[in-house]
Amino acid sequence: MTHLILHIGHPKTGTTALQTVLSTNADRLLEAGVLYPTKAKPSFHNHALAKPALTGCDDHVIRGRYGLEGDELRRLSERYWDSVKAETKQHSHDTLILSWEWLWDVDAARSEYFRKRLLEVCDHITAVGYLRDPARFFLSMMNQRIRMFRGILLFQEDYYRSVIDAYRENGFETSINVFESAHFANGDIVTDFCTKYLRPDLPALERGGNAERGNESISNEAMVILQEVARAHSTSSPDASPDARDSRRSKTVRIVYEADRALGGNLRPSLKPEIEAAQVARSTDLIWLRDEAGIQFANVDYDLVGTTGHPDLASLHSVEDFSPIDPDRLAALRAMTERKIARVYGRGAPVYSLVRRWFGSTTP
Incomplete structure:
Protein backbone atom coordinates (compact mmCIF):
# COMPACT_ATOMS: atom_id res chain seq x y z
CA MET A 1 0.00 0.00 0.00
CA THR A 2 1.37 3.41 -1.01
CA HIS A 3 0.59 6.44 1.11
CA LEU A 4 0.71 9.73 -0.80
CA ILE A 5 1.76 12.80 1.15
CA LEU A 6 0.32 15.56 -1.01
CA HIS A 7 1.97 18.83 0.00
CA ILE A 8 -0.48 21.54 -1.10
CA GLY A 9 1.17 24.65 0.34
CA HIS A 10 -0.16 27.14 0.76
CA PRO A 11 2.08 29.59 -1.15
CA LYS A 12 4.86 31.46 0.66
CA THR A 13 5.29 28.91 3.44
CA GLY A 14 8.80 27.61 2.86
CA THR A 15 7.78 25.33 0.01
CA THR A 16 10.83 26.07 -2.13
CA ALA A 17 13.13 25.18 0.77
CA LEU A 18 11.27 21.93 1.39
CA GLN A 19 11.17 20.95 -2.28
CA THR A 20 14.87 21.67 -2.72
CA VAL A 21 15.87 19.49 0.23
CA LEU A 22 13.59 16.66 -0.89
CA SER A 23 14.99 16.82 -4.42
CA THR A 24 18.59 16.95 -3.22
CA ASN A 25 18.02 13.88 -1.04
CA ALA A 26 15.79 11.89 -3.40
CA ASP A 27 18.15 8.89 -3.55
CA ARG A 28 18.64 8.82 0.21
CA LEU A 29 14.88 9.04 0.77
CA LEU A 30 14.23 6.21 -1.67
CA GLU A 31 16.54 3.94 0.32
CA ALA A 32 14.21 4.55 3.26
CA GLY A 33 11.11 3.72 1.19
CA VAL A 34 10.13 7.32 0.43
CA LEU A 35 9.80 8.35 -3.23
CA TYR A 36 10.04 12.01 -4.19
CA PRO A 37 9.85 11.89 -8.01
CA THR A 38 12.66 13.80 -9.71
CA LYS A 39 13.11 12.03 -13.05
CA ALA A 40 9.98 13.34 -14.81
CA LYS A 41 10.65 15.76 -17.65
CA PRO A 42 10.70 18.73 -17.70
CA SER A 43 12.18 18.58 -14.21
CA PHE A 44 11.31 20.81 -11.26
CA HIS A 45 11.91 20.95 -7.53
CA ASN A 46 8.13 20.63 -7.41
CA HIS A 47 5.49 18.82 -9.45
CA ALA A 48 3.55 21.84 -10.68
CA LEU A 49 3.43 20.74 -14.30
CA ALA A 50 1.03 17.92 -13.37
CA LYS A 51 -1.64 20.40 -12.26
CA PRO A 52 -3.37 21.06 -15.63
CA ALA A 53 -3.69 17.33 -16.30
CA LEU A 54 -4.91 16.43 -12.82
CA THR A 55 -7.30 19.32 -12.21
CA GLY A 56 -8.24 20.62 -15.67
CA CYS A 57 -7.01 24.01 -14.48
CA ASP A 58 -4.25 26.05 -16.08
CA ASP A 59 -1.70 27.73 -13.85
CA HIS A 60 -0.31 31.21 -14.53
CA VAL A 61 3.21 30.23 -13.45
CA ILE A 62 3.24 27.27 -15.85
CA ARG A 63 1.75 29.34 -18.66
CA GLY A 64 4.47 31.92 -18.16
CA ARG A 65 7.25 29.34 -18.05
CA TYR A 66 6.28 27.49 -21.22
CA GLY A 67 4.29 30.04 -23.18
CA LEU A 68 1.52 27.45 -23.57
CA GLU A 69 -2.11 27.37 -22.53
CA GLY A 70 -5.30 25.42 -23.13
CA ASP A 71 -5.02 22.07 -24.92
CA GLU A 72 -1.31 22.48 -25.66
CA LEU A 73 -0.50 22.95 -21.99
CA ARG A 74 -2.69 20.03 -20.96
CA ARG A 75 -0.99 17.72 -23.45
CA LEU A 76 2.40 18.65 -22.04
CA SER A 77 1.01 18.19 -18.54
CA GLU A 78 -0.36 14.73 -19.38
CA ARG A 79 3.04 13.67 -20.71
CA TYR A 80 4.64 14.93 -17.53
CA TRP A 81 2.14 13.07 -15.35
CA ASP A 82 2.71 9.89 -17.36
CA SER A 83 6.43 10.18 -16.64
CA VAL A 84 5.71 10.66 -12.92
CA LYS A 85 3.56 7.52 -12.96
CA ALA A 86 6.31 5.63 -14.77
CA GLU A 87 8.81 6.65 -12.08
CA THR A 88 6.49 5.40 -9.32
CA LYS A 89 6.34 1.99 -11.02
CA GLN A 90 10.12 1.73 -11.29
CA HIS A 91 10.77 1.85 -7.54
CA SER A 92 9.67 0.04 -4.43
CA HIS A 93 8.30 2.51 -1.87
CA ASP A 94 5.59 2.79 0.74
CA THR A 95 5.47 6.59 0.86
CA LEU A 96 5.16 8.96 -2.09
CA ILE A 97 5.55 12.75 -1.85
CA LEU A 98 4.17 15.20 -4.38
CA SER A 99 4.59 18.89 -3.69
CA TRP A 100 3.46 22.11 -5.29
CA GLU A 101 2.12 25.05 -3.35
CA TRP A 102 -0.44 26.21 -5.92
CA LEU A 103 -2.52 23.10 -5.30
CA TRP A 104 -4.00 25.23 -2.54
CA ASP A 105 -6.33 26.85 -5.09
CA VAL A 106 -7.89 23.65 -6.47
CA ASP A 107 -11.59 24.39 -6.14
CA ALA A 108 -14.38 22.12 -4.98
CA ALA A 109 -15.61 21.43 -8.51
CA ARG A 110 -12.28 19.85 -9.46
CA SER A 111 -11.30 18.12 -6.21
CA GLU A 112 -13.15 14.85 -6.80
CA TYR A 113 -11.61 14.38 -10.26
CA PHE A 114 -8.23 15.39 -8.83
CA ARG A 115 -8.42 12.70 -6.13
CA LYS A 116 -9.33 10.02 -8.68
CA ARG A 117 -6.31 10.91 -10.81
CA LEU A 118 -4.01 10.81 -7.80
CA LEU A 119 -5.22 7.34 -6.93
CA GLU A 120 -3.47 6.19 -10.11
CA VAL A 121 -0.22 6.27 -8.09
CA CYS A 122 -1.32 5.52 -4.51
CA ASP A 123 -3.86 3.85 -2.23
CA HIS A 124 -4.27 6.53 0.42
CA ILE A 125 -3.80 10.33 0.40
CA THR A 126 -3.05 12.88 3.09
CA ALA A 127 -3.20 16.51 1.95
CA VAL A 128 -0.71 18.54 3.99
CA GLY A 129 -0.80 22.31 4.31
CA TYR A 130 1.05 25.02 6.22
CA LEU A 131 -0.84 28.29 6.67
CA ARG A 132 0.25 31.88 7.24
CA ASP A 133 -1.99 34.41 8.95
CA PRO A 134 -3.92 36.64 6.52
CA ALA A 135 -1.82 39.81 6.85
CA ARG A 136 1.54 38.07 6.45
CA PHE A 137 0.23 35.91 3.65
CA PHE A 138 -1.13 38.91 1.78
CA LEU A 139 2.17 40.78 2.19
CA SER A 140 4.18 37.82 0.89
CA MET A 141 1.88 37.37 -2.07
CA MET A 142 1.92 41.10 -2.87
CA ASN A 143 5.72 41.06 -2.82
CA GLN A 144 5.82 38.05 -5.13
CA ARG A 145 3.20 39.34 -7.54
CA ILE A 146 4.96 42.70 -7.86
CA ARG A 147 8.19 40.84 -8.73
CA MET A 148 6.21 38.91 -11.37
CA PHE A 149 4.87 42.19 -12.86
CA ARG A 150 1.33 41.31 -11.80
CA GLY A 151 -1.29 43.40 -10.00
CA ILE A 152 -2.02 43.31 -6.28
CA LEU A 153 -4.71 40.74 -5.56
CA LEU A 154 -6.94 40.22 -2.52
CA PHE A 155 -7.73 36.65 -1.57
CA GLN A 156 -11.36 35.73 -0.90
CA GLU A 157 -12.85 36.26 2.54
CA ASP A 158 -13.18 32.51 3.29
CA TYR A 159 -9.84 31.71 1.68
CA TYR A 160 -8.78 29.09 4.24
CA ARG A 161 -12.07 27.32 4.85
CA SER A 162 -13.12 27.08 1.20
CA VAL A 163 -10.01 25.10 0.31
CA ILE A 164 -9.94 22.86 3.37
CA ASP A 165 -13.65 22.05 2.98
CA ALA A 166 -13.18 21.28 -0.73
CA TYR A 167 -10.50 18.71 0.05
CA ARG A 168 -12.37 17.14 2.95
CA GLU A 169 -15.71 16.95 1.14
CA ASN A 170 -14.07 15.07 -1.74
CA GLY A 171 -12.51 12.33 0.35
CA PHE A 172 -9.10 13.73 1.22
CA GLU A 173 -7.63 13.27 4.65
CA THR A 174 -6.16 16.65 5.62
CA SER A 175 -3.42 17.72 8.00
CA ILE A 176 -3.15 21.48 8.43
CA ASN A 177 -0.39 23.31 10.32
CA VAL A 178 0.46 26.86 11.39
CA PHE A 179 3.40 28.35 9.51
CA GLU A 180 5.20 29.80 12.51
CA SER A 181 8.68 28.76 13.59
CA ALA A 182 7.55 28.37 17.20
CA HIS A 183 5.31 25.50 16.07
CA PHE A 184 7.98 23.68 14.02
CA ALA A 185 10.09 20.77 15.16
CA ASN A 186 13.51 22.38 15.78
CA GLY A 187 12.04 25.64 14.45
CA ASP A 188 12.48 24.46 10.86
CA ILE A 189 9.87 23.72 8.18
CA VAL A 190 11.85 20.87 6.60
CA THR A 191 12.48 19.12 9.91
CA ASP A 192 8.86 19.64 10.88
CA PHE A 193 7.55 18.11 7.65
CA CYS A 194 9.86 15.10 7.84
CA THR A 195 9.16 14.52 11.54
CA LYS A 196 5.39 14.61 11.11
CA TYR A 197 4.91 12.84 7.81
CA LEU A 198 7.88 10.57 7.07
CA ARG A 199 9.46 7.60 8.79
CA PRO A 200 10.97 8.19 12.26
CA ASP A 201 14.16 6.36 11.27
CA LEU A 202 14.73 8.65 8.28
CA PRO A 203 18.44 9.43 7.77
CA ALA A 204 19.66 13.00 8.18
CA LEU A 205 19.01 15.00 5.03
CA GLU A 206 21.63 17.10 3.31
CA ARG A 207 21.10 20.84 3.28
CA GLY A 208 22.93 22.88 0.69
CA GLY A 209 22.71 25.89 -1.58
CA ASN A 210 20.25 28.71 -1.31
CA ALA A 211 16.92 26.93 -1.12
CA GLU A 212 15.00 30.17 -1.39
CA ARG A 213 16.90 31.60 -4.35
CA GLY A 214 14.43 33.41 -6.61
CA ASN A 215 11.92 33.71 -3.77
CA GLU A 216 13.73 36.48 -1.91
CA SER A 217 11.57 39.42 -0.98
CA ILE A 218 12.31 43.07 -1.71
CA SER A 219 11.71 46.23 0.28
CA SER A 270 5.73 45.50 5.74
CA LEU A 271 2.11 46.63 5.80
CA LYS A 272 0.55 49.67 7.40
CA PRO A 273 -1.08 48.74 10.75
CA GLU A 274 -4.52 49.72 9.47
CA ILE A 275 -4.06 47.43 6.46
CA GLU A 276 -3.08 44.50 8.69
CA ALA A 277 -6.19 45.08 10.79
CA ALA A 278 -8.36 45.26 7.67
CA GLN A 279 -6.98 41.95 6.40
CA VAL A 280 -7.91 40.26 9.67
CA ALA A 281 -11.35 41.90 9.76
CA ARG A 282 -12.28 40.64 6.28
CA SER A 283 -11.05 37.07 6.90
CA THR A 284 -14.39 35.65 7.96
CA ASP A 285 -13.15 32.08 8.41
CA LEU A 286 -10.49 32.76 11.05
CA ILE A 287 -12.83 31.83 13.90
CA TRP A 288 -13.78 28.59 12.13
CA LEU A 289 -10.12 27.85 11.47
CA ARG A 290 -9.35 28.30 15.17
CA ASP A 291 -12.37 26.50 16.66
CA GLU A 292 -12.97 23.75 14.09
CA ALA A 293 -9.57 23.12 12.53
CA GLY A 294 -7.38 23.91 15.55
CA ILE A 295 -5.32 26.53 13.73
CA GLN A 296 -4.64 29.67 15.76
CA PHE A 297 -2.22 32.40 14.68
CA ALA A 298 -0.21 33.98 17.48
CA ASN A 299 -0.24 37.53 16.13
CA VAL A 300 -3.92 37.74 15.10
CA ASP A 301 -6.38 39.77 17.17
CA TYR A 302 -9.47 37.59 16.79
CA ASP A 303 -11.70 40.35 18.18
CA LEU A 304 -11.15 42.19 14.87
CA VAL A 305 -12.76 39.50 12.74
CA GLY A 306 -15.92 40.80 11.10
CA THR A 307 -15.55 44.35 12.43
CA THR A 308 -16.17 47.42 10.28
CA GLY A 309 -14.59 50.86 9.88
CA HIS A 310 -11.42 49.61 8.19
CA PRO A 311 -9.94 50.76 4.85
CA ASP A 312 -11.73 49.39 1.79
CA LEU A 313 -8.96 47.14 0.51
CA ALA A 314 -10.69 46.52 -2.80
CA SER A 315 -10.36 50.23 -3.66
CA LEU A 316 -6.58 50.22 -3.15
CA HIS A 317 -4.15 49.35 -5.95
CA SER A 318 -0.71 50.87 -5.32
CA VAL A 319 2.08 49.65 -3.08
CA GLU A 320 1.96 53.04 -1.33
CA ASP A 321 -1.67 52.32 -0.36
CA PHE A 322 -0.70 49.18 1.53
Missing part, protein backbone atom coordinates in the same frame (compact mmCIF):
# COMPACT_ATOMS: atom_id res chain seq x y z
CA ASN A 220 8.58 48.38 0.15
CA GLU A 221 10.47 51.01 -1.87
CA ALA A 222 11.70 48.40 -4.36
CA MET A 223 8.11 47.21 -4.81
CA VAL A 224 7.08 50.77 -5.67
CA ILE A 225 9.69 50.97 -8.42
CA LEU A 226 8.78 47.61 -9.95
CA GLN A 227 5.10 48.53 -9.95
CA GLU A 228 5.96 51.78 -11.72
CA VAL A 229 7.93 49.88 -14.35
CA ALA A 230 5.07 47.41 -14.85
CA ARG A 231 2.64 50.28 -15.39
CA ALA A 232 4.96 52.13 -17.72
CA HIS A 233 5.35 49.12 -20.01
CA SER A 234 2.00 47.38 -19.58
CA THR A 235 0.85 48.57 -23.03
CA SER A 236 4.04 47.71 -24.92
CA SER A 237 2.47 44.41 -26.11
CA PRO A 238 -1.30 44.92 -25.99
CA ASP A 239 -2.09 41.49 -27.38
CA ALA A 240 0.22 39.61 -25.04
CA SER A 241 -1.04 37.48 -22.17
CA PRO A 242 -0.14 38.87 -18.72
CA ASP A 243 1.76 35.62 -18.26
CA ALA A 244 3.81 36.00 -21.44
CA ARG A 245 7.51 35.54 -20.96
CA ASP A 246 9.52 38.75 -21.16
CA SER A 247 13.24 38.57 -20.39
CA ARG A 248 13.26 42.29 -19.66
CA ARG A 249 11.21 41.68 -16.56
CA SER A 250 13.73 39.35 -14.95
CA LYS A 251 16.55 41.75 -15.81
CA THR A 252 14.64 44.63 -14.22
CA VAL A 253 13.91 42.63 -11.08
CA ARG A 254 17.62 41.78 -10.78
CA ILE A 255 18.60 45.44 -11.18
CA VAL A 256 16.18 46.55 -8.49
CA TYR A 257 17.00 43.64 -6.18
CA GLU A 258 20.74 44.28 -6.32
CA ALA A 259 20.33 48.03 -5.83
CA ASP A 260 17.95 47.38 -2.94
CA ARG A 261 20.56 45.23 -1.19
CA ALA A 262 23.40 47.64 -1.99
CA LEU A 263 21.47 50.61 -0.60
CA GLY A 264 20.76 48.82 2.65
CA GLY A 265 18.57 50.22 5.37
CA ASN A 266 15.18 48.67 6.08
CA LEU A 267 14.81 45.85 3.56
CA ARG A 268 11.97 44.08 5.33
CA PRO A 269 8.61 44.44 3.53
CA SER A 323 2.85 49.71 2.77
CA PRO A 324 4.74 52.52 4.53
CA ILE A 325 7.31 54.15 2.24
CA ASP A 326 10.53 55.96 3.17
CA PRO A 327 10.61 58.83 0.60
CA ASP A 328 14.35 59.42 0.96
CA ARG A 329 15.17 55.76 0.46
CA LEU A 330 12.78 55.57 -2.50
CA ALA A 331 14.45 58.59 -4.15
CA ALA A 332 17.88 57.04 -3.65
CA LEU A 333 16.75 53.72 -5.08
CA ARG A 334 15.24 55.43 -8.11
CA ALA A 335 18.51 57.26 -8.74
CA MET A 336 20.40 53.96 -8.62
CA THR A 337 18.10 52.08 -10.99
CA GLU A 338 16.39 54.48 -13.41
CA ARG A 339 19.06 54.63 -16.12
CA LYS A 340 19.74 50.89 -16.00
CA ILE A 341 16.05 50.08 -16.32
CA ALA A 342 15.67 52.55 -19.21
CA ARG A 343 18.49 50.75 -21.05
CA VAL A 344 16.74 47.40 -20.55
CA TYR A 345 13.62 48.69 -22.29
CA GLY A 346 15.47 50.54 -25.02
CA ARG A 347 15.40 54.09 -26.31
CA GLY A 348 11.86 53.80 -27.65
CA ALA A 349 10.40 52.73 -24.32
CA PRO A 350 8.82 55.36 -22.08
CA VAL A 351 10.87 56.38 -19.07
CA TYR A 352 8.97 55.01 -16.10
CA SER A 353 9.41 58.13 -13.98
CA LEU A 354 7.52 60.17 -16.61
CA VAL A 355 4.75 57.60 -16.71
CA ARG A 356 4.59 57.77 -12.93
CA ARG A 357 3.94 61.50 -13.12
CA TRP A 358 1.43 61.17 -15.97
CA PHE A 359 -0.68 58.36 -14.55
CA GLY A 360 -0.12 58.59 -10.80
CA SER A 361 -1.57 55.54 -9.06
CA THR A 362 -3.62 54.21 -11.97
CA THR A 363 -3.90 50.45 -11.84
CA PRO A 364 -2.26 48.56 -14.72
